[in-house]
Each structure stands twice: as C-alpha cells, then as structure tokens.
Amino acid sequence: MQKAKKERIRPLPLNEQWKQIGSKIAKGFSRIGKSFQRFIARFKDGSVGTKISHFICGFGNLSKKQYAKGILFLGLQVIFLLFMISSPEVNSTPFGWKSLGNMITLGTEAGDLFNPTDNSMLMLLFGVVTVGVIAVFVLVYFSNIKSSYEGDLLIRKGKRVPTFKEDIASLFDSRFHVLMLTPAMLGVLLFTVLPTLFMILIAFTNFDAEHVPGQHLIDWVGFANFAAIFQGTGEISARFLPVLTWTLTWAFFATFTNYISGILLALLINRKGIKFKKLWRTVFILTIALPQFISLLAMRNLLSLHGPINSALVQLGLLSSPIEFLGQATNAMTARITILVINLWIGIPYTMLMTSGILMNVPTDLYEAAMIDGATKRQAFTNITVPYILFVTAPYLITSFIGNITSFNIIFLLTGGDPVVPGFKAGQTDLLVTWLYSLTIEESEVNIGSVIAIFTFLITATATLISYRRSKSYKEEDAFQ
Amino acid sequence: MMTTSTPKFKSYKASERTGTIISYIILILMSLIWLYPILWIILNAFRTEFNDQGQLIGVVVSHYFPKQLGLDNFIKLFTETRFLTWFLNTLFVSSISFVLSTLLVLCVAYVMSKLKFKLRKKILNIAIILGLFPGFMSMIAIYYILKALGLTQTLFALILVYSAGSGLGFYVAKGFFDIIPNSLIESARLDGATNARIFTSIVLPISKPIIIYTALLSFTGPWMDFIFARVILGETNSHLHTVAVGLYYMIYGQRVDSNVFTMFAAGCLLVAVPIVTLFLAMQKYYIEGVTAGAVKG
Numbered sequence: 001m002q003k004a005k006k007e008r009i010r011p012l013p014l015n016e017q018w019k020q021i022g023s024k025i026a027k028g029f030s031r032i033g034k035s036f037q038r039f040i041a042r043f044k045d046g047s048v049g050t051k052i053s054h055f056i057c058g059f060g061n062l063s064k065k066q067y068a069k070g071i072l073f074l075g076l077q078v079i080f081l082l083f084m085i086s087s088p089e090v091n092s093t094p095f096g097w098k099s100l101g102n103m104i105t106l107g108t109e110a111g112d113l114f115n116p117t118d119n120s121m122l123m124l125l126f127g128v129v130t131v132g133v134i135a136v137f138v139l140v141y142f143s144n145i146k147s148s149y150e151g152d153l154l155i156r157k158g159k160r161v162p163t164f165k166e167d168i169a170s171l172f173d174s175r176f177h178v179l180m181l182t183p184a185m186l187g188v189l190l191f192t193v194l195p196t197l198f199m200i201l202i203a204f205t206n207f208d209a210e211h212v213p214g215q216h217l218i219d220w221v222g223f224a225n226f227a228a229i230f231q232g233t234g235e236i237s238a239r240f241l242p243v244l245t246w247t248l249t250w251a252f253f254a255t256f257t258n259y260i261s262g263i264l265l266a267l268l269i270n271r272k273g274i275k276f277k278k279l280w281r282t283v284f285i286l287t288i289a290l291p292q293f294i295s296l297l298a299m300r301n302l303l304s305l306h307g308p309i310n311s312a313l314v315q316l317g318l319l320s321s322p323i324e325f326l327g328q329a330t331n332a333m334t335a336r337i338t339i340l341v342i343n344l345w346i347g348i349p350y351t352m353l354m355t356s357g358i359l360m361n362v363p364t365d366l367y368e369a370a371m372i373d374g375a376t377k378r379q380a381f382t383n384i385t386v387p388y389i390l391f392v393t394a395p396y397l398i399t400s401f402i403g404n405i406t407s408f409n410i411i412f413l414l415t416g417g418d419p420v421v422p423g424f425k426a427g428q429t430d431l432l433v434t435w436l437y438s439l440t441i442e443e444s445e446v447n448i449g450s451v452i453a454i455f456t457f458l459i460t461a462t463a464t465l466i467s468y469r470r471s472k473s474y475k476e477e478d479a480f481q
Numbered sequence: 482m483m484t485t486s487t488p489k490f491k492s493y494k495a496s497e498r499t500g501t502i503i504s505y506i507i508l509i510l511m512s513l514i515w516l517y518p519i520l521w522i523i524l525n526a527f528r529t530e531f532n533d534q535g536q537l538i539g540v541v542v543s544h545y546f547p548k549q550l551g552l553d554n555f556i557k558l559f560t561e562t563r564f565l566t567w568f569l570n571t572l573f574v575s576s577i578s579f580v581l582s583t584l585l586v587l588c589v590a591y592v593m594s595k596l597k598f599k600l601r602k603k604i605l606n607i608a609i610i611l612g613l614f615p616g617f618m619s620m621i622a623i624y625y626i627l628k629a630l631g632l633t634q635t636l637f638a639l640i641l642v643y644s645a646g647s648g649l650g651f652y653v654a655k656g657f658f659d660i661i662p663n664s665l666i667e668s669a670r671l672d673g674a675t676n677a678r679i680f681t682s683i684v685l686p687i688s689k690p691i692i693i694y695t696a697l698l699s700f701t702g703p704w705m706d707f708i709f710a711r712v713i714l715g716e717t718n719s720h721l722h723t724v725a726v727g728l729y730y731m732i733y734g735q736r737v738d739s740n741v742f743t744m745f746a747a748g749c750l751l752v753a754v755p756i757v758t759l760f761l762a763m764q765k766y767y768i769e770g771v772t773a774g775a776v777k778g
Contacts, residue, residue, distance in 0.1 A: 121629045169675075176676035177596045180588040181604070184648030187585065188611065191645035195622030196614050202622075213629060268508060273501040282761065283512045286519060289760030291705040293725045294749040297732070298518045301541045301742060308521070311543035345515065350771070357772030406615050408708055413729075433617055440621050441712060453618040461613045 042149050050148040057141060060148025064155070068164035073144040080137045084130075093122040095130055103127025106205070107217050120218035121207065128197055132189070203450035209443060225451045236448055239426040239435075244455075247431045250336070251404040254343050259397060261344060262351020263389060269352070270359050281356065284349035292346070296413040299342050300326060327418035332428035335419055339429060343410055347400075358392050359385070398467035402460045408433050432456045521545060522753075525746035529553045539740040554747035563719055564748055567727035570636055571752075574723060575703035578640045582647035582699040587692065590654030591680055595666060612649045617708075619646070624712050634715050639723075642709055643702060656773050657691040658684070694770035697763045704756050724752045 043054060049063030058073030087096030094102070103126075107118025151161040162170070171179045206221045207213070229240050269280045287295065302309050303325040310322035329335040362385055370380045408431075411417060417430035417438065425443065426435045432452055440449035529551030530538045537553055558564045593605055623642060627634065661684065669679045685692070703710070707725040714721050716730065732745045760767065 119629065121625065125626060125629060172677035173675035176680070177592045177598045177601075179677075180592045180596075180680075184585045184589045187645035188608075188648055191623065191641060192611055192614070192616075192619050192649065195619035195626065196611075198626065199618050199622040202625075265511070268504050271501070271504055273497065274504055274508070280508055280512070282764070283515055285761065285764060285767075286757065287515060288767075289701075289757040290519065290753055291701075291725065291756060293705070293707045293729060294522065294753055295518060297729070297745070298522050298749070302518055302521060304541055306543055307541050308543055308545040312545075345518075349515075353768055353771050357768060406617065408617065412708070433615065436617075437621075437708075441624070446621075446625065449621065450618075453615065453621070457614050457618065460615070461610070464609075464613055 042145065045152075046145075046149050047152045047155075050145065050152055053145055053148045057144045060144075060151065064148070064151045064161050066151070066161060066164065069147065069167060073140065073147075076137070076140050077144075080133070080140075083133065090126075091119065091122060092116070093119050093126055095126050095133075097130075099123065099126040099130045103131075106219055110217055111215075117215055118217060119214045120205075120211075121213035124201060124205070124218075125198055128194060128201070132194065199450050199453060202446055203454055205447055207446045208448065209445055212444075221447075225447045228448070229451060235424050235426070239421070239424050240452075243426055243430055243432060243435050246336075246429070247405060248459075250340070250431060251401050253340055254347065254404040254407070255397065255401045257340060257344055258347035258351055258400070259393075262348045263355045263393075265348055265352045266355035266359060270356060281353070284352055287346065287349045288353075292409050293413060295346070296342070296410060299345070300414050303338065327415040327427075327429075329419050332419055335415055335429050339410065339414055342414065346410065350400075351396075354393065354396060355389060358389055362388050395467060398463060402463055405431070405460055406433050406456065407431070408437065412437070432459075522746045522749055525743050526554055526750040527551065528743050528746075537740075537743070539743045541742050554743045555751075558744050558747050558751075562731060562744070562748075563722070563727065564724075564751070566720055567722050567724045568751070570721060571703055571723040571725075574636055574640050574643070575700050578643040578647075578703060579696055579700035581640070581644035582702075583692065583696045585644065585648040586651050586654055586695050586699075587685075587688075589648045590651040590691075591658050591684065593651060594655045594658035595661070595663075595684075596676065608649055608651070616646070620709055620712055627713070634713060634718055634721065636714075636721060639703075639710060639713050642713055643699075643706075647699065653770050653773060654691050654695055657688065657770075661687070690766050690769050693763055693766040697759070697767060698770075701756055701760065704752060724748070728752075 043051060046053075047060070047063075049060035052063075053060035053073075056074065057077035058070035058075075061067075061070035061073060084096045087094040087098040089095075093099075102118075102123035105123075106120040107123055109115055109118045111117030154161055203225055204220055204222060205218050206224075207218050210216070211218050228234070229236055231237065265284070268274070269277055274280075301307055304310070305322050305324060305328075309325075310319070313319040314322060323334070324330065325338040326335050329338070366384050366388075367380055370384060375383070411429055411431050411434045415427070415429045417427035417434050419428045421428060425438060430438075433456060436449045436452040436456070439445045439452065524545070524547055527550040528538075528547035529549050530542070530547060532538050537557065539554075589608075593601065593608075620642065623638075627638060665683065666679055669683055674683070703723060705725070706723075707729065710723045710726045711729070714723070714726060716734070719727065719730070722730070728745055728748045731741055731748070732739075
C-alpha cells in the first residue's frame with residue numbers, strides 16, 4: 001500500500017502525462033455517452049407514467065399515488081416554465097429567456113431622450129442567475145425521472161412505493177446529508193459562486209470608469225483587459241510587475257520572519273525552568289484577541305511624526321529629527337521594513353500558539369530512544385524537535401504564505417498603499433489585493449480589477465494545489481474513515 | 482568540548498541557569514514591546530489634557546504617559562458621535578451571523594467527515610477550490626450586485642455576507658469530527674438510531690470544544706472585520722456602520738478633524754474590553770482549534 005502510493009507521487013515523463021490527460025478526456029466522453037445510453041434505456045424500460053415524466057414532471061409519481069411528491073415536481077416545472085417564458089422584469093431588465101440573449105449582446109438600446117439605456121451589468125447578472133436557475137431545474141428534472149423509475153422497479157419486485165411521510169423521514173436518516181448540505185450549498189451558490197462567476201465575466205468586458213451601467217452600454221472585449229496588463233501603455237502595465245514583485249516579496253518575508261520568530265518564542269516559553277507559562281502565553285494572545293483595526297491604527301499613530309516613538313528616538317539620540325515611517329516616508333524601503341516589523345507584532349503570537357501545541361505533542365518515545373542511544377540534549381533538539389516541528393507545520397507555512405498574499409488589513413490600515421509613485425495610483429506598498437480594491441471601489445475600473453483578482457486567484461490556487469496534493473491530510477484523507 | 486565529567490555537569494547546570502535568566506529577560510522585554518501599543522490606547526482613552534483655551538486636546542501627542550486622567554473622552558464619544566448605534570449594530574449583526582454560521586459550519590463539517598454518500602469526495606474537492614477564490618473578489622461583486630439592483634445598503638446584507646458563505650470554512654471542524662471514533666456511531670446505528678438522532682444526541686454533546694471554537698470566531702468576526710463592512714455599508718450611512726467602520730471614518734474620514742484621537746482610543750477600549758475578555762475566557766478552545774487546524778493543514 002505504502003509503496004504503491006510512493007510510486008504514484010513520482011512525476012511521470014511528459015509524454016506519459018499527455019497520454020494520461022488524453023485518456024481522461026476519452027473517459028469523460030465515454031461517461032457522457034454512457035449516461036446518455038442509460039437515459040434512453042431508462043425511457044424505454046420505464047412505465048407509461050415514467051415515460052410521460054420525461055415531458056410532464058411528477059406525472060410518474062402521481063400515477064403511483066405519490067401525490068405530494070408529484071405535485072411538488074409538477075409545481076416546480078410550472079414555475080420554471082413561467083419564469084423562462086414570461087421573463088419577469090426587475091428594474092426594467094428581464095430574467096428568463098430574454099436574459100439569455102441579453103447576456104450575449106449586453107444591451108442594444110443606447111438610450112436617448114425618450115428611452116432609457118439598457119443596464120448592461122444587470123443584464124449580465126440576470127443572465128448568470130437564469131443560467132443558474134436552468135442548472136437547478138435540470139437537477140430537478142433528472143431527480144423527477146429517477147424517482148419515478150425507482151418506483152417502477154419497486155413495483156416490479158412486488159414492493160410498495162414509499163409514501164411522502166417516508167420520503168421526509170429518509171431526509172433525517174439515509175439522506176441526512178441532503179438535508180444538512182442544502183442550506184450551506186444555497187448560501188455558497190448565491191454568495192460565493194454567483195458573485196465569483198459574475199466577477200470573472202466582468203474581466204472580459206469594458207466595464208470601467210468611462211462606462212457606467214445604465215448610462216452607457218457595456219460590451220464584451222475578449223482578452224483585451226488581459227493584454228492591457230502586458231502590452232498597454234497606461235498605469236496598469238507600468239505598475240503591474242512592481243506590485244506583483246512587492247506582493248511576492250512581502251509574502252515571502254512576512255511568512256518566514258513570523259514563522260521563525262514564532263517558533264523561537266514558543267521554544268522560549270516552553271523551556272524547562274520557565275515559570276508562569278500560561279501568563280506569558282496570555283500576553284501574546286492579547287494581540288490576537290484585539291481587533292486588528294485597533295492595533296494597526298494604534299501603531300500608525302504611535303509612529304506618526306508627532307507620536308511618542310519618534311520623540312523617544314530623538315531623545316535617545318537615535319534620530320536627529322522625527323521621520324515618517326509609513327505612508328509619507330521619503331523612502332519606500334523605510335515604509336516596507338516598518339510594515340514587516342509591525343507584521344511581526346501581529347503574526348508571531350499565531351505561530352507561537354500553533355507551535356506550542358505541537359511541541360507538547362512531540363512523541364516522547366523518540367526522545368527516550370535517543371537518550372538510550374546516548375544523545376545529548378542539544379542533539380535531541382536538532383535531530384528530533386526541529387525536524388518534527390518543520391514536518392508538522394509545513395502545511396501551515398503554505399497557508400500563511402497565501403494569507404499574506406491577500407493580507408489586506410495590514411497594508412490598508414497602515415499605509416493605504418503609499419508612499420505614492422509620482423504619476424501613478426498604485427503606491428510603493430500596494431499589494432495586488434489593495435490595488436484591486438482601490439481600482440474597483442475608488443476608481444471604478446472594475447474590469448481591470450477583475451483581471452487582477454483572477455491573477456491573485458491563480459497565484460494562491462497554484463500554491464495551494466501544489467501543497468495540498470502533497471500534504472498528508474489529502475493522501476490519507478480516508479485514513480480515519 | 483568538555484573533557485572531564487564533573488565540571489561538565491557543573492558547567493551544564495550553571496549554563497542552564499544563565500540560559501533561564503536570559504530567557505526571562507527576553508520574555509520580559511518582548512512582553513513590554515507587545516503591551517506597549519495596547520497600554521498606549523488605554524492611556525489615551527483616559528487622557529484629559531486641555532489647551533490654553535480650555536479645549537480638550539485629542540491629537541496624538543509625543544509623551545507616552547498622560548499628564549491628567551479623566552472620562553471626558555468617553556462622554557464626548559457618546560454625545561458627539563453615533564458610537565452607541567455602531568456598537569448595537571455590531572452586536573446585532575454578530576449575534577445573528579454567529580448562530581447562522583455556526584450551524585452551517587457544523588452541518589457541513591459533520592456530513593463531510595462522517596456520512597458516506599456518492600458525491601462526497603467531489604463536493605470536498607469543489608469546496609476546496611471555491612475556498613481559494615479570495616473572499617475579497619466575491620465581496621466586490623456583491624457590492625456591485627447590490628448597487629446594480631439599487632438595494633439600499635443594509636445590515637441584513639452584511640449578515641448574509643458574513644454567514645452565507647461560511648459553510649466553506651469547515652476544515653477545522655471536520656478535523657475534529659474525524660477524530661470521533663466510528664465505532665461510537667456504528668453502535669448507535671445498530672441500536673436503531675437515525676443519522677439525525679446520532680448527530681443531535683450523540684455527536685453534538687461531545688463536540689463542545691469545536692462548537693465553542695466556531696462560535697467564538699464567528700461572533701468576534703464582525704467586531705474585527707473592517708473591509709467587508711466598509712464596502713457593503715458605504716461611507717455615508719453612518720447610522721448603519723459597525724464599530725470598526727465607524728471608528729475608522731472618525732479619524733480618517735473626509736471631514737477630517739484631527740482632534741479626535743483620544744476619543745477614538747476611548748471607542749477602541751469599549752470595543753476591545755468585551756471581545757478580549759471573551760477571547761481570554763475561551764482561550765483553551767481557541768488554542769485547541771488553532772493547533773488542530775495547523776496540523777491538519
């Protein structure tokens with residue numbers, strides 16, 4: 001078992017990989033073909049009721065006297081058809097079949113004195129919603145056929161079809177997962193999937209500061225926004241690489257400085273002979289418990305030109321006159337280093353907590369075996385404790401790297417992205433996420449903002465997938481089952 | 482390095498002692514650094530210094546310790562700003578969204594951990610990929626959706642944003658449920674218990690740590706969140722702001738009156754005291770959750 005797993009991890013030669021991808025695609029097609037065959041076979045095999053269910057939902061259930069279920073399916077179909085055909089309008093933009101066409105044109109009525117302009121963004125949004133509604137109805141449609149066909153099979157075996165009461169009861173037992181997952185799925189669908197899809201689509205339009213929905217028509221522009229980042233002449237192409245570089249540099253340093261110092265602090269607190277361990281830990285947990293907008297804004301003011309830190313440094317003779325550390329700093333490097341130092345204050349406690357827990361779990365039999373073999377304490381530390389910590393916290397390293405790439409608060413609250421680069425909006429400490437924020441919310445350059453969001457996603461997704469595929473918890477996901 | 486055994490033992494003990502002393506010194510120094518900004522906020526909240534005209538000085542000053550203490554900042558906070566409204570708004574949003582999110586997270590985590598069904602692995606993988614999209618991205622889209630629909634920015638929208646997508650954050654809780662032995666569940670099944678009954682009367686009662694961990698994080702979330710609330714609620718609706726947004730605009734808003742820092746500190750203190758107390762009281766559960774999350778990855 002172990003060996004088989006190890007062999008699978010070894011990367012295959014490229015042509016083998018292509019072959020694998022090819023066979024996967026072939027498998028996909030044959031699966032589609034098979035399910036189509038199954039669909040036909042089921043239609044031929046089913047009772048008359050089941051056959052009619054392919055056209056009128058719930059008919060099969062009604063013919064088996066499962067009235068509640070049948071009416072439910074029928075009702076859903078009627079509502080769906082009404083929704084699609086009547087194309088109800090909200091803010092004079094239609095849903096239903098009309099919205100599917102609108103999604104392609106994004107509006108044709110440019111508007112004049114007598115006619116309002118088509119609201120392209122609402123058209124796009126309603127189109128996405130309608131596609132979602134169709135997808136949900138397809139699921140309802142298939143479960144309607146399945147339900148009727150299963151009833152046929154039961155009758156053929158001489159059994160009784162389940163009553164509505166029994167169907168409901170099964171939601172609390174054999175189909176408990178359906179009951180438990182549905183609310184969460186609806187929430188995720190509406191508040192994560194739908195907005196994300198909408199945002200991705202916007203990256204392919206010209207929805208920017210010059211195209212306001214409801215006043216101007218917005219059009220599909222293909223990959224033009226992506227090209228603007230690499231070939232354009234404006235701010236976007238000039239600042240993209242510097243911002244990306246700083247984002248990655250920041251994430252790298254922020255992750256490793258916190259990681260190493262956090263582990264050192266944990267080792268210090270857990271050292272033999274140190275008393276009041278809980279008290280020390282509580283001091284640092286205080287930082288985690290304190291809302292970041294409070295601690296970060298406090299830092300920003302502490303470090304201000306007339307703040308106590310500047311005056312203390314001047315009194316100690318370390319500075320000749322007060323300087324700006326953050327947004328107004330004359331040198332970008334000053335601001336960047338200050339942020340990294342403040343980030344230590346924020347981040348060390350997390351790593352400390354995590355490592356403390358792990359330190360208590362270092363397997364004692366390892367130590368004992370080492371002691372019997374005559375190892376010194378230091379040897380035990382460098383050869384057992386350190387590798388163990390590194391091994392166990394490796395996934396955390398990746399998650400915190402990703403967290404740092406998208407760490408909005410610390411930059412926004414400390415510097416707001418400044419110091420400014422003359423002539424540009426994106427400042428010296430702007431990360432991709434803070435830049436994307438100011439582009440979309442403040443500048444209304446929504447399409448470019450979406451492109452940057454997609455890039456951010458690609459970076460974090462690559463990092464996660466690499467670590468996740470290799471992580472123990474994925475490979476041994478079923479170990480506990 | 483060490484030649485004879487007796488001095489080795491002695492020097493070892495001595496070096497152990499100096500090591501301990503150095504460790505204490507480092508720990509004390511670090512604690513001072515960590516407490517320095519926190520104490521500064523507390524001191525500023527109570528700072529009551531007046532200028533020549535007898536007006537309260539509210540700006541950041543260069544001396545760390547105030548020359549005079551008093552409650553003037555708190556009085557000003559409640560009479561001149563909408564702090565009480567912000568506080569109640571946040572309490573309202575966090576009370577509802579913590580109940581909703583905790584329920585969603587526990588349901589998803591349990592199903593993913595203990596129930597077997599056809600699409601389980603697929604749903605798990607999709608959830609992981611969805612979790613990779615920056616929440617930030619959907620937030621901006623939600624902002625435009627609300628704006629496009631002409632929906633007034635409401636606290637209700639904020640509650641939905643906080644809780645609706647929370648089902649995706651189920652990993653830590655799933656890790657907890659994974660540890661519960663399957664034999665416990667199987668024996669209950671043999672006794673004829675339904676899945677729903679097993680969940681509510683066997684699993685939930687022994688899951689106090691993870692319930693508290695999830696509830697703690699989702700309750701304190703709205704008090705700590707700055708960016709979602711800022712985007713969803715907008716700048717001008719100050720009667721709808723949560724504490725974070727309200728206090729931020731107080732010192733960095735458009736109508737800049739720089740003489741408000743001490744008042745800001747007073748507000749921060751009033752927010753921090755209940756949240757920090759709650760956190761410290763539940764410390765044990767928080768640490769358990771964080772450690773489990775890290776090891777699970």
